[in-house]
Amino acid sequence: MAGVFETVLEGIRVLDLTEERGLYAGKLLADLGADVIKVEPPKGCKARQMMPFKDDIPNPESSLYFISLNSNKRSITLNLHSLSGRPIFNQLVQRADVLIEDFDPPVRKSLDLDYPAIRKLSQRMIVASLSGFGETGPYSSYKAPDIVSFAMGGLMYISGAPDKPPVVAPCEQAYHSTSIIAVFGILTALFQRLSTNEGQFVDASAHETMATMNEEVIMRYSLAREIKGRYGSQHTSAPARIYPCKDGYVHLVVLRPYHWRSLLEVLGNPEILMDEAWYDPRFRRLNVDMIDPLITEFALKYTRAEITQLLQAKGLPCTPVNTPADFANDIHIKERGFITEFEHPAIGRQRDLGVPFKLSEMANRQQRPAPLLGQHNREIYSDELGYPLMELAKFKDEGTI
């Protein structure tokens, strides 16, 4: 069944009903070339109200949060609560391959969007639900905005300075991670459908996703009743943390025995560190007070760039601690062409991050900017589904679209 495909997901249509947790899932599918249609309520997806905005002026068309997470998608408006909206939605379902949603369970029930209901409309449909706690279990109806999933997953407890409260990661990481994991599930279902011709249900739980992505705290507790605490940037090995240098900070991670051997060379084989026992990362961590002053004294003599070059030449894991500005202007990132440009009707010509993977069979495409609210109503409803423009105007007046 060979054919000409410009992208890996050519011809796959996704209905993206997500409001927050699943936004990145839709974007990732769109980045892989799927035709992702964002179905927004007539007043717009919640994410359009989220900061930051261009020049800090709130406007649903200039939310950088929304724009960042919805590039390469199309947008239509549809009131799923309205009686007249439902038949239109059913038509859309029958023409799509994948449906992703992140509603709270009671809302999903009230919209009659549970998997069995969708399956009745299309047996081949792959439905992915990105929920806070999963479809089943005692917490399944609990509310789970990002910080709740992040806290419940275990990564928060071990994040922060030892004497401060735990701290959540920036930019809604529970949403982000769950989106990635859900896309993995969706793609396996698409692959399986090639041989079964059947859709299926993908159950992605933010709680479980985050419980996978902590520092193996379940295993640590199971193994030794160990409860990992908070140590700033200090790793369980040593020297392995952020150190100040002449013009900022570097992150040095010495873990393996051969790293330690190289580090000793760099430090000029200091006599107090020559015993074999120092090859054990545990031992080094317990005696970190003997190592750290030597590292700090060494690091403060050099700039971020100098120290990174010096240690990398010896095979030692060391990088500068960058801000987004440092990263975006770094020569490596520029040469890779990771920074792209787009033209958006409301915020103009701007730069943005590109796609974080390269596929030899898929050329880097021009980024399509995030859509305006309902930008593709006519394209979908009129050109594709054949509703006359008059009727679209009526739908709009009634609040259906």
Added chain:
Amino acid sequence: MKPALAGVRILDFTDSVIGPFVTMLLAHYGAEVIKVDSRMHLGFRRLGPWGPKGNAPIPQAPEDTVDFSKVRLDWLISPMFAQLNSNKLSMTLNLSKPEGRDLFKRLAKISDVVVDNFRFGVMQKWGLDYSSLKQMKSDLIVTSLQALGRGPYEEWTTWAMNVMSYAGFTQGWGYPDTSTEERIGSGYYCDYIAGGMAAAVIVAALFYRARTGKGQYIELSQAEVAASAMGPAYLDYFVNHRVAPPVGNRHRLFAPYNCYRCMGDDAWCVIAVRDDEEWQQLCLALEQPSWVKDPKFKDMPNRLKNVEELDRNIEKWTSWHTPHQVMGILQYYGVAAGVVQNGEDLYHDIQLRARGFMAEQDLPRLGNVTFAGMPVRSSSGSTVSYQRAPWLGEHNDYVYGQLLGLNENERKRLEEERVIY
């Protein structure tokens, strides 16, 4: 029904977290994952923690200074390794020998996907990069998991934490007044998200191959995945030309939205109120009906303005409750709240237990150990059982005998010459 990836063979030439996580996801959806292992590079097989028994059962010295042929096979399996390598097969193969590289190519010929996480240049040096492997099998999918990707810094050695710092993630994780030295950069978080993404892209490539007959080369940069995880912050920089300081646990739009101290030692909860209705429910749950009408707190703008006082008031209540009480009471009232769970809490988590999330493995020296399981499940595509991570070379018979058809003498010679090693 067979799982989604049944019949797909993956040649897994990875170590650390990212690579094994990728192939673990694939294995749990039914792919046959063959781990290319070697005593030349034991990696995570001997990385701690080692539990109550303390030190590692094997020498912690560089591989080239120890004869690992004498070390017990079933001890070369750390809990970290076990966590990330369930449901896989292991073969031993020494790629520093030319004959080892030939065997690798023969395996590539009968595989669907090859995954490596070496820095750029290593596979090239060995003649095992995409252009060479493609000649063995034209529709092969080759995936290179790179820290920074090809480019000026392609030869850098890094761990997950380095990558997070390089990508601007670490500096954004903390309170506004947290010094850079104490911002968060200790974990493997970006290995997990980049691994999840790589697994997704590999399946997309399998899907593409099934439709077109074409394999391909996938290069994924972990640093770019980590930066993408901060998409809105990056766009803020590009559009508004600023790098916003970290905000800690508070939210710029919602209040109360924070982490609060609870009753107990280092016990914390989070509460997130995102509209006035939830605020009224919170007041009800805390038995503070007067707060609803208090002009300082009546709507979001006022709550944000008086957030210090608001948070103090709430913490007075949470301090008299355990985190689990806070979650139970507030969720009952329809207010989003959760426990900042530590390892013990997660181990006993009734939601995870009820859903059968935990994975268990019986390990030598260590006994029965519980691990985090799979983060996603599908109605017909995923498996639910967890097979113990393999001993070093546990499936040599299968790979060398059944798959490659080597006879006893040949195998013996290769073992003696430390090609199979």
